[in-house]
Amino acid sequence: MREETITLEVTRYRPGHDSEPRTESFAVPYQKDWVVLDALNHIKDQLDGTLTYRWSCRMGVCGSCGMMVNGVPKLTCSAFLRDYYPGPIRVEPLANFPVIRDLVVSLDDFMEKLRRVKPWLIRAVEKPVSEGEYRQTPAQLEDYKQFSMCINCMLCYAACPVYGLAPAFVGPAAIALAYRYNMDSRDEGYKLREPILSESVGVWECTFVGECSVVCPKGVDPAAAIQRSKVAGAKDWAMAMLMPWGGRR
């Protein structure tokens, strides 16, 4: 009996060699329990070893396998072939990022934005280890927990029309991570992050399309983080007007 197949239409591109991206079609075995990443691995192992893409964990944790699947940003290790049957399935590099080769995009812009928002705990003065840990109540943990689930997959940037039009926009995940640390009761870095969030390409650039939250595979809500950061920034501005001598931590 002939094996059933499904077609993957994959973007191929080598900047510097090719004048523009092209699409190449591959027929791969149709297995109900295969994800798009399995199909790409089949192409690489059996059909064309030059196909280039990123992946690592194959379990929705590392954030490295993000691509456009039929025009939607997806983790390809979580996108089942059966959900696209009978195909074809279009696989393209993440939108809004420069392509390095085939399905691999450059992370440089995102990594720089992440560095700028200081996504780590900042303390004015670290207490000595002998004084014990910084303790939190369950309610304090709840304030930021969902925002700590981000795996830096960049799907939200690929879905964001504002980032597509204005690449300087700090963007959903970086703002969500800044918010995550601003909401952490152990952190004292709000004033260091606030100037970055309140600049013209910070939170105010967001027009609240909300697609970032729709595509996030980890249930993070970057759109909410951005809107809440706007409220916090506006309150700070008002307080600074009323009480120029005081302010937030």
Ligand code: SF4
């Ligand atoms: S917020 Fe969600 S979509 Fe954006 S990088 Fe983090 S995990 Fe990915």
Ligand code: FES
């Ligand atoms: S391979 Fe790690 S998230 Fe998909």
